[in-house]
Amino acid sequence: MDICENTALSRNPIVARSGPKAKREYEIDIDNLSHEGRGVGRLDGKTIFVAGALVGERVRAQQTGRNRHFDEARTQEVLKASADRVEPRCPHFGICSGCVLQHLVSHRQIEAKQRTLTDNLQRIGHVTPEAILQPLTADAWAYRRKGRFSVRYVEKKGGVLVGFRETDPRFVAQLRECHTVVPAVSALIMPLTELIGAMQAKREIAQVEFIQGDGPVALVFRNLVTLCADDLRRLADFGMAQDAQIFLQPGGAHSVHPLRDDYPALGFNLAEYGIRFEFKPLDFIQVNASLNAAMITRAIALLQPTAEDVVLDLFCGLGNFTLPLAKAAGEVVGVEGDQGLVERARENARRNGIANAEFFAADLNQDISAQLWKTQRFTKLLLDPPRAGAIEILKQMNLEGIRRIVYVSCHPASLARDAAYLVQERGYRLLQAGAMDMFPQTAHVEAIAVFEAG
Numbered sequence: 231m232d233i234c235e236n237t238a239l240s241r242n243p244i245v246a247r248s249g250p251k252a253k254r255e256y257e258i259d260i261d262n263l264s265h266e267g268r269g270v271g272r273l274d275g276k277t278i279f280v281a282g283a284l285v286g287e288r289v290r291a292q293q294t295g296r297n298r299h300f301d302e303a304r305t306q307e308v309l310k311a312s313a314d315r316v317e318p319r320c321p322h323f324g325i326c327s328g329c330v331l332q333h334l335v336s337h338r339q340i341e342a343k344q345r346t347l348t349d350n351l352q353r354i355g356h357v358t359p360e361a362i363l364q365p366l367t368a369d370a371w372a373y374r375r376k377g378r379f380s381v382r383y384v385e386k387k388g389g390v391l392v393g394f395r396e397t398d399p400r401f402v403a404q405l406r407e408c409h410t411v412v413p414a415v416s417a418l419i420m421p422l423t424e425l426i427g428a429m430q431a432k433r434e435i436a437q438v439e440f441i442q443g444d445g446p447v448a449l450v451f452r453n454l455v456t457l458c459a460d461d462l463r464r465l466a467d468f469g470m471a472q473d474a475q476i477f478l479q480p481g482g483a484h485s486v487h488p489l490r491d492d493y494p495a496l497g498f499n500l501a502e503y504g505i506r507f508e509f510k511p512l513d514f515i516q517v518n519a520s521l522n523a524a525m526i527t528r529a530i531a532l533l534q535p536t537a538e539d540v541v542l543d544l545f546c547g548l549g550n551f552t553l554p555l556a557k558a559a560g561e562v563v564g565v566e567g568d569q570g571l572v573e574r575a576r577e578n579a580r581r582n583g584i585a586n587a588e589f590f591a592a593d594l595n596q597d598i599s600a601q602l603w604k605t606q607r608f609t610k611l612l613l614d615p616p617r618a619g620a621i622e623i624l625k626q627m628n629l630e631g632i633r634r635i636v637y638v639s640c641h642p643a644s645l646a647r648d649a650a651y652l653v654q655e656r657g658y659r660l661l662q663a664g665a666m667d668m669f670p671q672t673a674h675v676e677a678i679a680v681f682e683a684g
Contacts (some may be wrong), residue, residue, distance in 0.1 A: 336367075373521070418440075437450075534634065545615045
């Protein structure tokens with residue numbers, strides 16, 4: 231259907247606000263911070279999780295949810311403030327769910343994330359690292375170069391909303407600015423709102439993904455209907471005026487296509503290693519460029535590759551670790567489940583003149599017994615799995631001869647489970663572990679750990 235021919239049909243309905251009203255208000259002292267960034271207190275013997283509250287504070291809170299074992303609440307007034315409380319930069323803080331820790335000074339944020347990591351290792355994995363790595367930090371603001379804005383047309387709110395989800399995920403926060411995304415993206419929020427509000431397909435644009443390397447921002451519009459000529463012209467004019475690359479996504483990921491054929495390739499440089507990565511607009515890249523560079527340097531230092539090493543890099547993506555590792559190791563093999571990323575990794579290796587890196591496509595959560603790369607003997611292993619962790623592939627791996635493992639984690643609970651397996655079932659020592667602040671101002675915890683054969 232062409233939306234210009236029929237604008238009456240909306241495929242993106244808004245869920246009406248519903249649910250139980252808050253039942254209680256109370257004053258409560260906060261004595262801990264949860265792994266989700268909420269204050270934790272106890273009242274009448276029951277645990278209360280309080281959004282917007284910090285350790286050492288006394289707050290007046292309104293109940294937002296009730297559970298048999300705990301209640302949830304939101305801070306209404308800070309009666310006694312923590313010395314670590316700061317004024318949030320963003321006017322949308324507390325409504326938008328994009329970040330929940332702007333009211334906590336940055337060095338306390340990473341300390342809390344370090345505690346989350348060690349708590350998970352001990353509570354879930356029953357393992358303790360022999361040493362704690364200094365937390366890895368970089369840019370705390372204006373760092374997010376990849377993400378997704380939801381889009382909703384809500385007539386009662388004056389038209390189109392462009393932003394992240396509210397703390398109630400049924401709704402989209404009406405953003406004017408964002409202090410965690412890169413400046414070029416923040417500057418596009420209001421122009422995007424105006425653009426989509428003027429389109430005939432304003433009810434059928436579901437989301438806009440953004441990504442930026444070293445050049446212009448790329449925007450992927452998820453269009454649920456075929457766009458008419460007027461809307462295509464508006465998008466083209468917007469791209470020219472804002473120096474942005476415009477892509478449309480009428481279907482799945484493979485349907486993404488550029489509005490123009492002459493866009494330069496998207497990419498970023500890793501200056502320390504003399505490497506340039508090129509990528510497609512929906513490809514995964516680490517969101518924080520400065521932290522990513524520091525993370526690669528730390529991972530290589532921990533893995534200690536030499537010219538005699540054959541390194542296996544599992545969940546390798548575009549070759550984010552593989553190609554820098556190839557500068558120091560004798561040979562590196564990267565394995566990734568996404569065939570498109572594997573193709574880009576191979577192209578990146580060729581473009582950078584790296585001949586000692588080889589890439590294979592394989593679903594690492596499935597049986598890999600038929601994979602030829604699995605029969606090769608490796609001396610070191612790097613893992614960078616998604617949130618689910620790496621337990622399935624670790625159980626299938628012949629780890630004999632692998633003296634050292636560096637594990638980069640985006641979810642401390644799965645890292646803790648996998649660490650327990652490596653230590654208790656495969657005989658490795660957990661030498662070091664530490665948090666990395668890939669997502670400042672949020673409660674999200676990334677970590678890195680190094681294991682050595684016993």
